[in-house]
Amino acid sequence: MDTRFLGIAELDEVPSVAVVVDVMRAYTVAAWAFARGAEKIVLAESLEEALALKASHPDWAALKDGPPAPGFDMVNSPGLLRSVDLGGRTVVQKTTAGTVGALAVKDASLVLCAGFVVAEATARLLRTRAGDSVTFVVTGEDGQADEDLACAQYIARRATEAETDATEYVRRAAASRAAGELAEGVRQGVHPDDVELCLEVDRFPFAMVATLEDSLMVLRPYAAPSPADDTWI
Template structure:
């Protein structure tokens, strides 16, 4: 199996198999959304689209990057989402990097979103499909974010092996620019960050599901898919 690692802007064609990575924080949040009982996540292309969906479906939960703002129910913080009861709910998510990458490959025959929390399940799901090539879409910093690259490389190695030491990959993520930015934002009192967000993003293989992207009518939807232990 061959791998390539690209930024969202570097996608020149729709890959056969795509794994979209956003560790801090979109797909760590997404994993917790499903762990807290949500049925699906609708990926919005803009904040305006997210708010329009919320107006049409008042029972849906709208989540965005940044500080809290009118019309949105929650911010893109895994620690805050982990404290929510989302049983049976639909969540609309808009972020500046992760959801953009997912929308870019939504027409792929197989597209998954991932973070460290679902790394092993994602690797096993991809392995079961016996793909010839996997395109990892590294969404942070236009393909250069080390926390996303580390997670992508870890998943890639897990596809080919059942005994991969995650410690070096987690260390890269912990000392990444994104982790530093979250910590600095917290110190400045930025209201879109929880004190535990970085630690939540560095949990490994917490959940036994992969997260599958698909088109459902006019919507791009993310759903959890249980992956059996081999």
């Protein structure tokens, strides 16, 4: 499997397969939203679009980075989200980096969104696409976020070597700037357990696939294919 690791600004062409990585915290939060019952997640281009979608669909729940704000139901924190009942609901998510990265590759043939919590399921799906070139989009810090790069490299390695040990990759993520800022309370809209939750490996058994649906980029969970299943996509 041919792999590239690029920041959002470095994307110079539409990739065939893209894995958009945001460990702290967009795609950890997305996975928790699905675990709490969400049916789908709409990835919004702006806060204004998120609020407009919520206004058009009052039963949807809107989520953003930072502190609580009028019109938004939740903030981008796995620790705060894990006690919320989202059974059957649609979530609109807008974050600083994660959602931006997914929208930047919306025309790829396959877009996966990932963090450590869905690493194995993501890697298993990539194994079914072994002949493709895979672009890992490192969303944080203009492509320099070590937690995202570590996770991307781990998933890439695990896609070809299923027994890859996560320890060193998780250690790098735990020592990252983002982890430090979350732990120290530099960022707003944070729960004390957020870093720990973001560093859980394989907490959930599904991958997350984003596709265009009626001009919206929609993220949904998909059960990981079995190792013998190469016709899943």
